[in-house]
Amino acid sequence: WKDDLVPMDKRPTKPNPAWDICDPHHVGTDEHIRFCRLIGAEPLICINAGDGTPQDAADLVEYCNGGPQTKWGRVRAERGFPEPYNVKLWEIGNELWGDWQIGHCSAEEYARRYRAFHDAMKAADLGLHFIACGHVHDDWNAPLIEQCSDILRSLSVHLLFSNSGPASPEYCHLSHMGYSHVFEDMFRRIHEQGRQKGIDLKIAITEEMSFNLGEAQPNPSTLSEALYYAGVLNSSIRTEGIVELFTHSALINHGGGLAKTRGVVFAHPVYYARQQLQQLAGGRPVAFRASGPFADVPEWMEAWAGPQPKRFPLIDAMPVRQGDALHIVLLNRAPEGRREVAIRLEGGRFAAEGELFQLRGASFLARNELVHPERVVPERRRFEVPSKGPITLSLDPASLSVLTLRDRATER
Template sequence: MPQARIAIDRTMLVAPINRRIFGSFVEHLGRCVYDGIYEPGHASANDDGFRLDVIDLVKELGSSTIRYPGGNFVSGYRWEDGVGPKDERPVRRDLAWHSLETNQVGLDEFARWCKLTGSELMMAVNLGTRGIENALDLLEYANHPSGTALSDQRIVNGTSEPHDIRMWCLGNEMDGPWQTGYLSADDYGKLAARTAQALKAADKNLELVVCGSSGSTMPTFGDWERTVLEHSYEHVDYISAHAYYQERNGDLGSYLASSLDMQYFIDTVVSTGDHVKNKLHSNKTIKISFDEWNIWYLDEHRASEEVNDEWRVAPRQLEDTYSVADAVVLGNLLITLLKNHDRVGSASLAQLVNVIAPIMTEPGGASWRQTTFFPFSVTSRLARGEVLRPRIDVGIYETAVYGAAPLVDSVATFDEESGRAAVFLVNRSQTESLQVTIDVAELGASVIDEAVSLHDADAYAKNTLADQTRVGLRSLAGAVLTDGALTVTLPPVSWSAIALK
């Protein structure tokens, strides 16, 4: 059996855990909002029309910060349409996803939903078809206590206390020609800087996210970040990164190594940001908001006819059904985000319900967990305290896309106050189990509190409407902790978590 050795040293500190790393994303797209989180006629719906069974799953998932309302949707969004009496709200065309938006869910309702899930609202402003004045109006409506036209309008609409939204995205994917109102890096950087300056004039404590590249394959990747940051660096706190992955051409080996591309993405944005910092002689270090990341079978959706010439309300769009292999890759991507948590300050799994999501629903019926639900929920629950980057000694395998890739990837967390630790691991081998010995002596752990794994004899097994519990967590049998050495056998194509105390 192949073997690996891992050493966890408390001096290998990455960063204290900020819960925003476990964020998610709700966009007015497909059935994410309507027939997803919101279905007034459902047996579990509350007075606002939100499904309580979905709320329970979101709480179990452990999502912290929810980015809203988009996404491509935001670049044509009029926030005023979604406030006030529901019977007076207009129906609008959404050009991003070629559907109709009823505006029955807007800012006030969604803010109440966030409170029910225990999550923080992260708001995006429209810099596609609108600009500075609209962003300021939205901020006034959302955050000003009272005594102004828009804050008093919010109070009349039934929300007496301000929403106090701290984190704001300055548009979405403004480098993409698919984006309504997309701009060059120079034009967007200037607009983002002016918008950020105005927003911070209203509230200097806001945390602002400027748009980075929509992906590492964009022709302007790197240069876009440099140009945008040269204009906006002193006004913003984060630059966004977006990345989606899928298996192509039956190449499971390359797919399992997708996190190598995410690492390349992070390294490039960090180095570009630091270059601008040094060029501007700034004392501030920009962080990354990786506010869209997930598995997305985009090639298949582009080839389908789900986005067509019809104008429909909440059509079924982008409803990927995820496999065990997809969940293993997602767990590995989350490991990568944690290993870079010193520079990745916030992240949003895109999206939350029905649309490329860990949670699925059926109108009038059930809600269930996709395979990708499990690594996210367990990591969010167990990761506490500080992130530690392990030293990993393991063999490699060759991939067609990324070259040599380690067979095992891992990250650890340690909470000194409670004495609890957690180790998260993936085995990328398609055929062989790996025996891993982990030196945890410095953590002072003496007991295995929990050991779980996601794997299956069929790496393409999925949870579906017809079989909602086909895939789930399994006990990771055979884990042993003796004299500071944790020994565990990782099944092929698996994601695992071990909690120690």
């Protein structure tokens, strides 16, 4: 990061050993913060705990958050940014359990590094929120929880799920759908590890996407990715606060999100799902009962979801109360076949008209591309809320729907 503290045209281009590419350093700390401010996002910085040092991490904290009287705060101010950035979210290390990472290490070694980096960074700013490098495997998390229970509050997990075998597209799609549902059990299992040591351990999902890259299978550019994202979000909401942060991968030209090809920018379906569902932030989950068809998770990995294979609902629902509105998220995960749903509300007085958001396509493999940039786009319409009886809705296969009901205005 210190290489970026010069004008962009003077920054060195260096090899990036983690990705085996060259890094032109076009996006440094200042550019990252400016981008976050422009889009209204909270900055999160993952520091180098592989071959970096605690002192270098503390210097970065001071550069971001220190006043102009501090050494690195003064450097920031001299670069034209006198006000501290006040970055609060800091992740210590990225996937250091993986041998593809520079400086990967054992679980015991990471626990030692976490304490060293935590203490150095906290000395630079007492108000930081730390996220430790966690894993879906309990044996990685165990030494960290055991040795750092006094300073541990949040663990990162990366939900990059793929089907590596020559499976059918339907098999891959249903595997993704099943895992997005049973991840709730994994979140609760990790939380329980912390609870046994007296920690109210939170989970930060700092990377998430389906990791199939083949064009013939569900991948981050397809409609299936939007349903995978929405399913993981529903499972996160159902943990009632165990999952405190959720970031999909990624922003542009890597994973789902925006794509830029030949100067044309277009959105993948998951981008629209993220834009719609982020509006639920700050809401509260509402209790509900549901019945409907279930399916088996085709591909079962014990480390991800426990020893016993489970079934998952093809229709997923998650009602969220936010202010004067009730939002009901509905997923039809089935790769084919429309499903009729009936929603019966207990309590509440709602306006005569509701709002309906739907994201659907010709199939779960539907995607946008350069010559068809709007093949999958949201549809929005208003609908009549019946004064008596259920709300009925027909859900297309592989579709995301969000119903929004507004409270009826109080009669004077």
